[in-house]
Amino acid sequence: xxxxxxxxxxxxxxxxxxxxxxxxxxxxxxxxxxxxxxxxxxxxxxxxxxxxxxxxxxxxxxxxxxxxxxxxxxxxxxxxxxxxxxxxxxxxxxxxxxxxxxxxxxxxxxxxxxxxxxxxxxxxxxxxxxxxxxxxxxxxxxxxxxxxxxxxxxxxxxxxxxxxxxxxxxxxxxxxxxxxxxxxxxxxxxxxxxxxxxxxxxxxxxxxxxxxxxxxxxxxxxxxxxxxxxxxxxxxxxxxxxxxxxxxxxxxxxxxxxxxxxxxxxxxxxxxxxxxxxxxxxxxxxxxxxxxxxxxxxxxxxxxxxxxxxxxxxxxxxxxxxxxxxxxxxxxxxxxxxxxxxxxxxxxxxxxxxxxxxxxxxxxxxxxxxxxxxxxxxxxxxxxxxxxxxxxxxxxxxxxxxxxxxxxxxxxxxxxxxxxxxxxxxxxxxxxxxxxxxxxxxxxxxxxxxxx
Ligand code: ADP
Numbered sequence: 001x002x003x004x005x006x007x008x009x010x011x012x013x014x015x016x017x018x019x020x021x022x023x024x025x026x027x028x029x030x031x032x033x034x035x036x037x038x039x040x041x042x043x044x045x046x047x048x049x050x051x052x053x054x055x056x057x058x059x060x061x062x063x064x065x066x067x068x069x070x071x072x073x074x075x076x077x078x079x080x081x082x083x084x085x086x087x088x089x090x091x092x093x094x095x096x097x098x099x100x101x102x103x104x105x106x107x108x109x110x111x112x113x114x115x116x117x118x119x120x121x122x123x124x125x126x127x128x129x130x131x132x133x134x135x136x137x138x139x140x141x142x143x144x145x146x147x148x149x150x151x152x153x154x155x156x157x158x159x160x161x162x163x164x165x166x167x168x169x170x171x172x173x174x175x176x177x178x179x180x181x182x183x184x185x186x187x188x189x190x191x192x193x194x195x196x197x198x199x200x201x202x203x204x205x206x207x208x209x210x211x212x213x214x215x216x217x218x219x220x221x222x223x224x225x226x227x228x229x230x231x232x233x234x235x236x237x238x239x240x241x242x243x244x245x246x247x248x249x250x251x252x253x254x255x256x257x258x259x260x261x262x263x264x265x266x267x268x269x270x271x272x273x274x275x276x277x278x279x280x281x282x283x284x285x286x287x288x289x290x291x292x293x294x295x296x297x298x299x300x301x302x303x304x305x306x307x308x309x310x311x312x313x314x315x316x317x318x319x320x321x322x323x324x325x326x327x328x329x330x331x332x333x334x335x336x337x338x339x340x341x342x343x344x345x346x347x348x349x350x351x352x353x354x355x356x357x358x359x360x361x362x363x364x365x366x367x368x369x370x371x372x373x374x375x376x377x378x379x380x381x382x383x384x385x386x387x388x389x390x391x392x393x394x395x396x397x398x399x400x401x402x403x404x405x406x407x408x409x410x411x412x413x414x415x416x417x418x419x420x421x422x423x424x425x426x427x428x429x430x431x432x433x434x435x436x437x438x439x440x441x442x443x444x445x446x447x448x449x450x451x452x
Pocket of ligand 1: 098099100101102103106123124125126127128129130131379381383409410
């Protein structure tokens with residue numbers, strides 16, 4: 001996907017107004033939570049000749065990604081997706097998504113999930129965790145069973161939409177009903193959607209808890225539950241809702257926890273809910289091999305000037321700039337837009353429709369720069385994003401890891417630049433030590449082959 005430059009665009013809101021309507025109608029994914037409630041009618045079956053011996057040649061596979069990849073994703077035992085005895089219809093979805101071979105976490109997790117094991121899996125950002133749970137859970141769904149069979153929980157609405165899109169793409173030939181249900185949308189629309197025979201529900205815990213308490217989300221028969229970004233879902237903000245949902249489910253359900261970071265607090269949850277689970281840890285080292293990390297010492301008052309210089313110098317496909325507060329996000333976005341770099345911003349205090357619109361348009365490459373708070377640190381997958389700038393340095397090693405993991409997706413190269421003020425110095429050392437990684441002083445010129 002190429003970045004599409006829009007001449008004359010100065011203000012993201014005006015821009016959004018002009019282009020909103022077209023995108024709104026064109027794209028199902030983005031529309032998911034904004035569209036009027038759908039008619040309750042069965043989906044037409046996708047016709048496909050499963051028995052055709054040349055089925056693979058007839059797939060519409062995306063153009064091959066020839067960019068360099070690190071062994072974060074290539075260091076496998078050599079399995080193929082066919083090794084896992086997946087249905088041909090599911091294999092079609094996998095290949096049409098452009099997945100040729102499983103990544104290390106997929107190779108390890110898929111057989112365990114297929115065997116019905118509960119799992120606690122830790123793997124680096126961008127190494128294919130979504131496929132690692134989506135593929136085997138889809139394989140285990142019975143399309144003739146009208147009950148909800150898989151529940152997938154995510155900590156943010158954007159992430160729920162993104163994950164639902166992966167499920168829908170993978171199951172393109174499977175004829176399953178998948179519903180996304182998140183806060184910030186009309187409850188009654190979800191109620192109408194859940195009246196149908198639905199096999200998979202993907203959403204955020206608060207909304208799903210409401211629906212379960214009202215008896216609308218019926219998960220008494222649901223045997224698989226996934227917690228993606230599990231450590232966040234087990235934080236005090238989400239844990240009560242997650243546990244309520246688990247209480248509704250059968251005792252012998254399969255519980256799958258995926259994340260790049262697992263604090264020690266997860267131990268008590270594991271002991272209570274999945275004492276005998278399998279544990280996968282694919283993080284001998286913590287940071288991504290493909291992401292070069294630099295710091296620049298700056299005074300607070302120089303930050304905008306330094307950012308401007310960087311934006312002019314670097315070869316950016318798409319870039320996320322992180323700030324530590326909502327106010328700073330809005331201010332910075334305006335400043336750099338005025339300096340000639342049209343910029344979107346996103347933070348948790350924006351309305352959901354607005355957030356969806358910005359997320360969708362950024363993802364589509366409509367704008368190159370996005371300023372945001374940590375709402376965007378987790379899971380968000382934007383293929384073209386090659387630069388992350390910490391305008392404000394994060395406070396914890398986990399946040400740092402999730403932020404820089406927005407670049408270097410699926411073993412590709414990326415760049416992370418950190419602005420460090422006097423107060424951040426100690427934190428910089430702490431994070432370097434905790435992650436056992438080296439953040440280097442920024443050189444006068446950064447070799448573009450490191451991140452393009
Ligand atoms: P994580 O959840 O570990 O952060 P994702 O599941 O979002 O990572 O995957 C990161 C990117 O890698 C996505 O764009 C996804 O489409 C791509 N991807 C995942 N698995 C494969 C695969 N087996 N082959 C090629 N690309 C893949």
